[in-house]
Amino acid sequence: MVANNSQQALSITLRVWRQAGPDQPGKFVDYPAKDLSPHMSFLEMLDMVNDELTRKGEEPIAFAHDCREGICGTCSCTINGKPHGPGRGIATCQLYMRTFHDGDVIVVEPFRATAFPIVKDLVTDRSGFDKIMKSGGFITARAGSAPEANATLIPKENADLAMDAAACIGCGACVAACKNASAMLFVAAKVSHLGLLPQGEVERDRRVLAMVGTMEEQGFGNCTNYYECSAACPKLISHDFIARMNRDYLKASFRSAFQHASNSTGGGAG
Amino acid sequence: MSLVGNLFKSSIGRKFLMAATGVVLIGFVIGHLVGNLQVFQHPDHLNGYAQFLHNLGPWLWVARIVLIVAVAVHIWAATMLSLENKQARGAQPGVKLWIRASLASRAVRWTGYIVLAFLIYHLAHFTFGVAGKEHFKERLPGYLMTSDYRVAGFPVVKQGTEVLDVHSMVILGFQNPIVAVFYIIAVGLLSFHLLHGVDSLFQTFGLRSSRWSGALRKVAVVVCLAYFLGNLLIPGAVLIGAKGLREGYRGPGAHVAAAR
Numbered sequence A: 001m002v003a004n005n006s007q008q009a010l011s012i013t014l015r016v017w018r019q020a021g022p023d024q025p026g027k028f029v030d031y032p033a034k035d036l037s038p039h040m041s042f043l044e045m046l047d048m049v050n051d052e053l054t055r056k057g058e059e060p061i062a063f064a065h066d067c068r069e070g071i072c073g074t075c076s077c078t079i080n081g082k083p084h085g086p087g088r089g090i091a092t093c094q095l096y097m098r099t100f101h102d103g104d105v106i107v108v109e110p111f112r113a114t115a116f117p118i119v120k121d122l123v124t125d126r127s128g129f130d131k132i133m134k135s136g137g138f139i140t141a142r143a144g145s146a147p148e149a150n151a152t153l154i155p156k157e158n159a160d161l162a163m164d165a166a167a168c169i170g171c172g173a174c175v176a177a178c179k180n181a182s183a184m185l186f187v188a189a190k191v192s193h194l195g196l197l198p199q200g201e202v203e204r205d206r207r208v209l210a211m212v213g214t215m216e217e218q219g220f221g222n223c224t225n226y227y228e229c230s231a232a233c234p235k236l237i238s239h240d241f242i243a244r245m246n247r248d249y250l251k252a253s254f255r256s257a258f259q260h261a262s263n264s265t266g267g268g269a270g
Numbered sequence B: 001m002s003l004v005g006n007l008f009k010s011s012i013g014r015k016f017l018m019a020a021t022g023v024v025l026i027g028f029v030i031g032h033l034v035g036n037l038q039v040f041q042h043p044d045h046l047n048g049y050a051q052f053l054h055n056l057g058p059w060l061w062v063a064r065i066v067l068i069v070a071v072a073v074h075i076w077a078a079t080m081l082s083l084e085n086k087q088a089r090g091a092q093p094g095v096k097l098w099i100r101a102s103l104a105s106r107a108v109r110w111t112g113y114i115v116l117a118f119l120i121y122h123l124a125h126f127t128f129g130v131a132g133k134e135h136f137k138e139r140l141p142g143y144l145m146t147s148d149y150r151v152a153g154f155p156v157v158k159q160g161t162e163v164l165d166v167h168s169m170v171i172l173g174f175q176n177p178i179v180a181v182f183y184i185i186a187v188g189l190l191s192f193h194l195l196h197g198v199d200s201l202f203q204t205f206g207l208r209s210s211r212w213s214g215a216l217r218k219v220a221v222v223v224c225l226a227y228f229l230g231n232l233l234i235p236g237a238v239l240i241g242a243k244g245l246r247e248g249y250r251g252p253g254a255h256v257a258a259a260r
């Protein structure tokens, strides 16, 4: 949507969450930002405000960013109550000032959740996601060098679905958007992306049990099917993946309880 | 973790228990409504039906225990998950914009607990006779069946049997407008609870997908609306005077029913 203000310079008031450190109290502080180009990105606007703060000898606003092209998942502000701000299917770094109107008050907060403790200002510690990944978000099978492309046939539907899930950049917007701070969309995307492909399918049960277990240990909440996560996702990953993970988890639980398993402890012929 | 551990301790396991017990309860409330609608037939129907249920003896208790366990597990899981969610969310001093969560989903916890309060009152009213004592079935004159009550063609309660007058108890109960209005509000909230529940349980079982979730939502709306209207009919008809006491009703105190 291009508003009619897309060519005019605009001035806004930023209402930013300032917090000096993890255990410090935080509060909202207003900063004026004047004569902004509508073509400026939201993060460039923050850079400008920070330049101004630095010139005045004040502490600049800490915010997380890296690629600034919507692929790394580092940027992480909740803007006007929505993770990554207004707009559908974009990360904060892809948000432009033309989305706003002259005179707007823009509320900027960190991605809030107990499992994402605030490090400083708008920066949160999202290593809970890394711990979930470490517990099963990988494939241990040796794949060797690149195989002949047609050696393993993968149905197109599965490949497409796996790619949809693989679009997850692990930013944590789903957690911030969820009333329960649940990480189900993130975990579901990872579990589905790997489980849908033949190399990852081998460890499908173990993966889903381990990753869901770690998700709980990290203090993320439980899904109550509100679907706020997928609406806030910068990659618009569908909550259908959550349904898929629920099914995977339940199947894996029943299978691990009843399936015939070998008594052997080592490898090779006995 | 073991299977039992997964079901009772994990996030998805508890949700599964909630959805599974939800299915049992949905089956019950729909069956219960269909049974209750017999109030609009000859009093032989509702009274015969009530007697038939009592005659099930131990099987009635099996059904009751299944329902009690379902309600207990459902509410236990809901409460545990809600407490954890509150903890996981933490303080939210800023702004929260709701993007698309439905009102039914956001209200589900409150509609659930109000339905629980209603359930307790309802049992006190028609099962234990603690509320609305004066017209409790055991204080009303007995009812003589004027025809056989049949289930699947079998005459399960014979003509001439003296049974409790449940039919009159229900109508006397709803002739109090406060009681009738309370029932209507409560079933309205239950229907709203089920709107989220019916939709949500498919997601929890892993059967929902965007290919048919639109149709599922429509079915859920129709089912819940039909359920509400069916339930509205009974207290509603008594309240506006369209459904009155049976002919020949003599009032309490005349004769205390012996049969149970």
Ligand code: HEM
Residues within 6 Å of the ligand: A223, A224, A225, B015, B018, B019, B021, B022, B023, B025, B026, B027, B029, B071, B074, B075, B078, B079, B108, B109, B111, B112, B113, B114, B115, B116, B119, B193, B194, B196, B197, B198, B200, B201, B202, B204
């Ligand atoms: C008696 C008091 C009840 C309470 C306190 C209660 C509470 C709840 C709560 C808190 C949820 C959570 C849903 C969420 O957060 O996503 C829920 C879901 C649900 N409720 Fe109830 N409920 C009650 C009665 C019932 C009854 C009588 C039925 C069925 C007739 C029912 C069927 C369901 C279903 C099917 C779900 C969805 C489960 C899922 O998430 O998949 N509930 N209930």
Ligand code: FES
Residues within 6 Å of the ligand: A064, A065, A066, A067, A068, A069, A070, A071, A072, A073, A074, A075, A091, A092, A093, A094, A169
């Ligand atoms: S900075 Fe990399 S996704 Fe926004």
